Amino acid sequence: MIICGPIVRHSNRAELNLWLVLDQRPENIQLNTYLDDARSSSVTSHCNAEFIQAGDNCYICMLSTDLPLDNAEPYHQTNELFYEIVLDGEPFGDSQLLATLCPGTDKLPSVYLPREHRHFIQASCRRPHSPGQDKKPDQLARGARLLAENLRKESRPSQLFLTGDQIYADDVSPLLLD
Numbered sequence: 001m002i003i004c005g006p007i008v009r010h011s012n013r014a015e016l017n018l019w020l021v022l023d024q025r026p027e028n029i030q031l032n033t034y035l036d037d038a039r040s041s042s043v044t045s046h047c048n049a050e051f052i053q054a055g056d057n058c059y060i061c062m063l064s065t066d067l068p069l070d071n072a073e074p075y076h077q078t079n080e081l082f083y084e085i086v087l088d089g090e091p092f093g094d095s096q097l098l099a100t101l102c103p104g105t106d107k108l109p110s111v112y113l114p115r116e117h118r119h120f121i122q123a124s125c126r127r128p129h130s131p132g133q134d135k136k137p138d139q140l141a142r143g144a145r146l147l148a149e150n151l152r153k154e155s156r157p158s159q160l161f162l163t164g165d166q167i168y169a170d171d172v173s174p175l176l177l178d
Contacts, residue, residue, distance in 0.1 A: 002097065003058070006085060006109070013113050016044075016083065018063045025051055030086040031063040037082045037108040043067060069113070078152070079115075082108040103148040112158045121146060121157045124164040 005020030016033060029049045035041035047065040054060055063085070085092040092098065101109040123139035143160065150156040 002087075002092070006063075006092075006101075008111055009062070011111055011113065013069050013115070014067055016065050016067055016081065016111065018083070018085070020061050020063070020085070021054075022059045022061060022087070023057045025053070025059045026087045028086075028088050029061065029063065031065050032084045032086065033065060033067065034082045034084070034108065035078075035080075037102075037106050037110070039082075039084070039108070043069065043081065067113075080110050080112055080152075080156075082106075082110045084108050103144070103151055106151075112156045114154075114158055117158045119150075119155050119157045120159045120161060122161045122163060124162075 001023045003021040003023055006018040007020065009017040009019050011017050016031070018031060029047075031044070031047035031049075032039075033043040035043060044065045044067065047063050050062045050064075052060045067081070069081070098107075098109070121139075121143040123143060143157070147157060
């Protein structure tokens with residue numbers, strides 16, 4: 001079972017890196033990439049998986065794959081790459097968690113890897129149980145809306161910068177404690 005992730009790490013037009021945490025080490029793990037979310041145009045079928053055991057039921061995994069995208073069509077038009085993680089033969093794409101990773105009606109999560117990065121999302125500290133006294137919008141929720149609104153456009157953000165310096169460890173939301 002996936003405990004945390006997948007989280008896109010440093011990725012570019014030559015490589016895709018995903019990080020996740022699992023409750024057990026799988027016998028087989030794959031990172032498949034596609035030019036569409038229908039899985040009809042495969043880009044890669046091999047990945048490197050590095051594991052660190054952080055506890056009895058905690059395995060940190062970094063998945064990496066090379067991307068031969070320079071000559072891939074229709075990638076040049078969209079700069080979008082879809083991915084799927086397969087754990088012991090079970091596609092992650094078939095799980096309920098997928099709905100939280102895919103904006104709109106997409107069937108697989110995607111990354112946007114343009115030649116030049118022009119649109120970014122910046123978010124700072126997040127306190128989910130804030131009473132909203134400062135009337136500032138939740139930047140991560142706003143970022144999700146921005147991504148959904150620009151999903152198939154050149155204005156889609158290609159990078160996320162988390163610049164906050166607070167974790168509010170002394171002020172945890174009661175919802176997170178249940």
